[in-house]
Every structure is written in C-alpha cells, then in structure tokens.
Amino acid sequence: MREGEKIIASSFLFILIVLWLSFVFHRDLRFAGSFSGVMVGIAGAILLTTSFLYLLTKRLSRLRGFLNRYLSNRTLLTIHIVSGLLGPILAIIHTGHKFHSPLGITLVVLMFLVVLSGFVGRYFQSFISADLREKRDTLLRLEQLYRATAEKLRTSPEERRFVSALSGFFRRPILTLLLTSREERNNGRILPVDALRISDAIADVEYAIKSHEVFLRRFSWWLRAHLFFSILFVLLLVAHIFSSLYFGFRWLE
Secondary structure, X not given: OOXXXXXXXXXXXXXXXXXXHHHHOOOOOOOOXXXXXXXXXXXXXXXXXXXXXXXXXXXXHHHHHHHOOOOOHHHHHHHHHHHHHHHHHHHHHHHOOOOOXXXXXXXXXXXXXXXXXXXXXXXHHXXXXXXXXXXXXXXXXXXXXXXXXXXXXXXXXXXXXXXXXXXXXXXXXXXXXXXXXXXXXXOOOXXXXXXXXXXXHHHHHHHHHHHHHHHHHHOHHHHHHHHHHHHHHHHHHHHHHHHHHHHHHHHHO
C-alpha cells in the first residue's frame, strides 16, 4: 500500500468509525426512510457494489480482460479501496443511527468485518511483500559479497584451514575470537572472519525470507475471510433492498 493510498484509506476508516460511534449522541428514526436517506442509501449501495466487482475481476478472467481494456489493475484496486470505504460511510449516514432491525444490525456488523478485513489484509500483505523484496535484494548482495570473499580465500590455504576448523558448534565461538585476534596482528586482514560473518548474515536473511513466505501463504485465509464476508454482505444487502422496496410500496398504497 503506497503512502498516499494508506493515508486516504486510514482517514476514511477513521471517519467511518467516528460516524458509527456517533449513535451514542444522535438517532434519527425517520431519516433512513426519507427521500434524502434513500438517496444516500442508494449511493452507498452503488459504491459497495462497485467495490465488490473488484473481487469478481480477480477470479473471472474474462471480466478482468474486458475491464483491463479501459482500466489498469492498479486503477481497479484504487477504485475498490475508495468505494469500499466511502460506501460504508454513506451507509452509516443512511441508517440515521437507527439500529433496530436484526437485518440492519447484521448488515452493519458484516460491513465493518468487510472493511476491517480488507484494510488489515491490504496493509499487512503489502508490508510483508515489500519487506520480502528488500530481504531478497539483501540476500543477493550478500551472496555476491560472499563469492568475492571466497575467491580471495582460495589463494590462501592457511586461511581456508582456519575457516574449515570452525565447523563445530562449540569450537566456533572460541576459534572465532582467536581468529579475530590473530588477524588483528596480521595487518588487519580479516578475510576468514568476513566469510563467517557473511555466511551468518546469509543464513539469517534466508530464514527471514522463508518465514515471510510462510506468513504470506498462511495469510491467504484472511483474504478468504474478506471474500466470504463480502459475499454474505452483498446477499443481505440485496435482501435489504428488496424488503425496503416491498414495505415502501405498501406504505405508498
């Protein structure tokens, strides 16, 4: 998630939470069914439906191919994030903080689950992915440095014997200290120590990369939860719209 995108998304999320908590101070039992309330609700439903379309494009190649003729994947993702946060804001305004019906309460709860799962998933996945790319670049640089150091060690059999002597778990700390003091006496040449430190750094970075990759694989359940909440929310939103039309027409009669 880019910095500007993160600031916009965090601002919308903050506004959404503040609007929701405002039910403690404000309740309008008639606004949701008024003309203004209905228009706000329709606008919110359109934005929420637009946001849901992005999830379909990720799984329907034909739809993605059609939309990519006009919009890039990055643009579609931006639309998904903005509409997925602005839509809930309008939806909370539409309720007038009238949380009485079980369907309405369920919709609000599901809406927050969709928003939070999407926001947290997007933020952590992008953070871990960026950190993973940085660690892979670091690993590449360390491997190049290690090859250069190993090439220098090949010209010195005596130094190679010191490095091979450090294979034991208990011998390594002691011999490393001896090797360091020995090299300090030899005009500051520290090739064996460099090789050991670089190899340790490579091992640490490789372990971190594997941990990040495992995390990303296991983090997919969070995205599946986001998709599940989104589908359930859309189904209940359709039920809410039909029930509103039905009872609204009865009221007109």
